[in-house]
Amino acid sequence: MLCYVLTVTSLSFSVPFSYSMRGRQNLGESLRKGKPSILLSDVILYFFCILSKSNGNTTASGRSMASSCNSERKISTGDAGYVLEDVPHLIDYIPDLPTYPNPLQDNPAWSVVKQYFVNMDDTVTKKVVTHRDSPRGLHFRRSGPRQKVYFESDEVHACIVTCGGLCPGLNTVIREIVCGLYHMYGVNKVLGIEGGYMGFYSRNTIPLTPKIVNDIHKRGGTILGTSRGGHDTSKIVDSIQDRGINQVYILGGDGTQKGASAIFKEIRRRGLKVAVAGIPKTIDNDISVIDKSFGFDTAVEEAQRAINAAHVEAESIENGVGVVKLMGRYSGFIAMYATLASRDVDCCLIPESPFYLEGPGGLFEYMEKRLKENGHMVIVIAEGAGQDLVSESMNALGQQDASGNKLLQDVGLWISQKIKEHFKKRQKMPINLKYIDPTYMIRAIPSNASDNVYCTLLAHSAIHGAMAGYTGFTVGPVNGRHAFIPFHRVTETQNKVVITDRMWARLLSSTNQPSFLSAKDIGDSKKQEEESASQLLNGENHAEDGKLVSEENHP
Ligand SMILES: Nc1ncnc2c1ncn2[C@@H]1O[C@H](COP(=O)(O)OP(=O)(O)O)[C@@H](O)[C@H]1O
Ligand SMILES: O=P(O)(O)OC[C@H]1O[C@](O)(COP(=O)(O)O)[C@@H](O)[C@@H]1O
């Protein structure tokens, strides 16, 4: 049996985790050295794994399993270093809830599927690259329809809310939740909460039906509106309770998922039969664990148009320089993928890779060389790149938005100005610079075909999970298979481009830009890389592994 109790585990410090003996030795070693960079929660998981060896249970398939009662996490272990990090369920705090047959079994579209209910023991592995002796590592519960559901169709009163910045695909997810609930589960009471979290207690609601949402996937933005700030947990839960809502679908990024986790905890504290499901949204692809976020593909595709325009402009004039700013507050995935896809970019600057302007190996030296060779060049810069340099020269005040996110200086304008000033001094090399900032244009478009399909799967995963009584979870693909993931896993760390991964090397070799790293930096990163490779083999699972770039996905 799985169970969990409440502890505070959000504090982040560092020790690697592994189920294996080798991992235990590493943990001891790391504790002795005080090595930075892993999570307290993983330490808890580690100690649990040792303790749980004597606490055996049997799964539906008859294999031995052990389960955790020592943290807020719902963890069970199995043979060969198998660890399942499960998500909460309504029966964890409301025992004896009745179940009902899943209405999908009478649905003509679904009943033809050979195995339309997911096996209760199916889990999805976080680690796909393994060695013969390495432990199986961390797993998440596979998403999908279950044989028994915990809500009757006419009992369900769902609501949907969208929070944080815009992202292509929000309307598609809204549409697919409404249509999926209606067509798969016969649910027809769905409310849209207007204007983000604060809309729960300060705005009207919109009834959502398949007819109302029929065409919305063709529009950018969110028909519900969105906001930053204004998260008041008890007022939100009061509103959920007062309105008789029992399924809450929350679309948003890392901040939103933290808010969703607080809502889930308050709902559980009050003992309400309300399922809370998160659908991760971030155009920056900065949410960890999941393979990638919806809207990201669309953003990369749309960025091509801006890069192309910059290239056409730059190519048409002597010493033409095109500068394109793309979104990416802390993670440079859009800039990296847009650069790799375009082949017209000569330099890509991202937050994860610090750069400098002057002197040997700096940006200006590279620009001079490139302009001499080619007569024009294109620079792509992520909005969060070089913020330390910008703050230095602009005396930034450390302002924040309503959600507490750091407000960034316009690095695109800043770098354009710096480049102009530099080449003005170099009289023999006058340049012509065009700066393009397509950021909000990219964010406001509807999702492309592949994101639309992806949004549908995310919406369906969330619906199947909520109907099956799971709660306090977010959904997303892990190594290509959709899974239910506990909130804390996606909020503890951010997904970032790993500049020691092969993907960044591919980018450097395709643009030929300097790495801006000193020999010492390279030595340090190599050491880190070796350490993380050995941690990977020891079965440690870091939420910050950048799925889009990690070696796991790019052989
Ligand atoms: N730690 C937190 N706890 C509760 N709510 C939060 C937290 N961080 C952010 N939020 C709320 O989540 C919503 C969206 O957050 P924001 O950071 O703006 O966007 P995103 O979810 O895209 O990261 C806001 O309403 C904000 O108040
Ligand atoms: O101007 P806004 O609405 O605050 O949005 C700017 C931010 O939104 C983003 O597009 C996405 O941020 P979130 O996903 O955290 O909302 C960032 O790239 C950007 O810095």
Ligand SMILES: [Mg+2]
């Ligand atoms: Mg965010």
